[in-house]
Amino acid sequence: MKKLLFRADGNAAIGAGHIMRCLSIGEAARELGLECVYVTADASFEKVIQDRGFSCVVMNTLYSDMDCEWPALEPVLTRVGPDAVFIDSYYVTPDYLKRLGAYGKTIYLDDVLAFAYPVDVLINYNIYADREDYESLYSGESTTMPELLLGAGYVPLRKEFQLSEVPPVRAHMERVLVSVGGADPERMALKFLNCFIQDRELAGRCEFHFILNSLEPDREEIKEIAARHSWIFLHENVRRMSELMLNCDAAISAAGSTLYELSACGVPTITYVLADNQIPGASAFEARGIMVNAGDCRKKPDFLAGVCRELKLLAADAKRRVKMSKKGRETADGTGAEQMIREIVL
Template sequence: MKALIRADANKNIGQGHVMRCLSVCDALKEKGHDCVFVCAKDTPMDFIMNRGYDVYYLTTSYNRMDDELALLEQIIAEEKANLLIIDSYYVSQAYLQSVKELIKTVYLDDVYSFAYDVDCLINYNVYADAEKYKEMYMTEGVKEPAMIIGPTYAPLRKEFTEKNIREISEIKNIMISVGGADPLHLAYGFAEILSGDEFFKDKNINMILGKMEPDIDKIKDICEATKNINYFVNVKDMKEKIEEADIVISAAGSTQYEICACGKPCICFSMADNQVPGGEKFGELGAFIYAGDVRNNDGFFYDVLNAVKRVAKDPALAKEMSRKASEITDGHGAERIVGRLEKLFGR
């Protein structure tokens, strides 16, 4: 199988689309399949190529995908690809129908925008609902695709299949992740408020930052002044960083499933519309505490830190959150996706 991956990353949309596709590609590669990325002009190329994949750069914008169809058709023909995996919120039905005439298509979704006219639909999120899709396809009169649904299919890097879940007796190490781009400047906000809160003075705090972090210099200054707050940029050992933590503060994106695979209690929050359903569902399941949407909560930072303090004072709660998180996904999702794709489209 030769797969083209159509996904983008930039300061506006972060890196999540590309990162989850990289996990699927690694699993495809292990089974002997080839993968090539096709990205809009403002996607950083190095972190894809460093994982061993070639990249085609389009001359069009990430949010005007219909403009790229002619060039994409040329790439499909040139690469002799037989599968196109698309991960973007900016597809139109016309776009999907055009590429479906050329190649088998797979779409990764988490927002239920419309009845995507594709051959296979993937939604690995904890709130994914096959019945909701079935109703959508029936209502819109679009042929229902094969569906790969639920968090057992969460595509994580292979290292997350190795379980090393430890019981948490005390909250001493805290990890913070706000995603690859941080357009709302949350990392700096956390660093600033943590540096002035007496409760956290004896805690070791690791801030995980993306390469597009806008406030790196200000965060560096706070870290140098406080000594117990550390920052790491574009980490290669995410699993180790999560495992070192006793609790994680994280945006409700792809990192949530890595946290689950490591069995860590988490205070999660949303900072974009597509993150709200996941944050709410994780909170409903009791795996995480959902601190709400940062965009409409003036007391956001205090709510998050108070939630951390609540877990720190209740070891039984930390243990229960850890157990529930570890039951959501086991790290083998990418392998399962590849197994389903092989059954659908051949080896």
């Protein structure tokens, strides 16, 4: 049986995205008969990984200094003997990746084009990924450009997002999903909640369904406020995210991998930026008419008012929501992780 090793981290500082997309790839690999092992710097997501049925090795190292983790990582690599190693971190260095290449085929998940990565395969599944950008990145470098897997055809979504059909867009917008990312570093869940309560045109006019992740910093305050409003619903430890998405008429979401899940479900979405690496994605989704980009929540003074305004416009325009839903469905079909494994491992 072939073995895959995933090196990724998640915590309150960097969120959950790296871990969650690696889990999606791992689940696809497991269905194809491969064994998967996850290696993390700390124990923040150890239980999440184990609950998905995977082995997790915690090194007790610093996630932001990967060059110093070799005394802990090398014995794991030797023991596991992986056929391929997936790396998903912004803290890799050229030396780290070169050294890792001695232990198996190296596969790096990228979206920032930081340097000419010395790996065997490079994956950028974003809709804005462009081969010419990578050709420019490697031009004049001594590092050979790796095999490139680019575009939304490789988006690593869980199998639950392989949907043959989705519910038709309803004329009236009754339920809105709110997703703020794994760690909510800008504390947007609480800000959105208070904003909706104070907006007389939104408060009580539709249901707001908030996803509360394990790292949410305002969890208790949000629960206290939500308990006083019957139209606010909180969802924790969601097992079937697709079902929750499919039950909603629109969504507000940070511009991470969740956008591809919402696209697969055909949910018209207002997206926003909470980290610099999300800027290209938010812009690309809007440019293609798939989603509305409300801008950068860190820098836009009237950001919350703008989101409320866009939400009301979306509610009043069912035809627009139908078009957005259709374009989203054309963007992601949920088979990217399986396609990825078949092309580079099997």
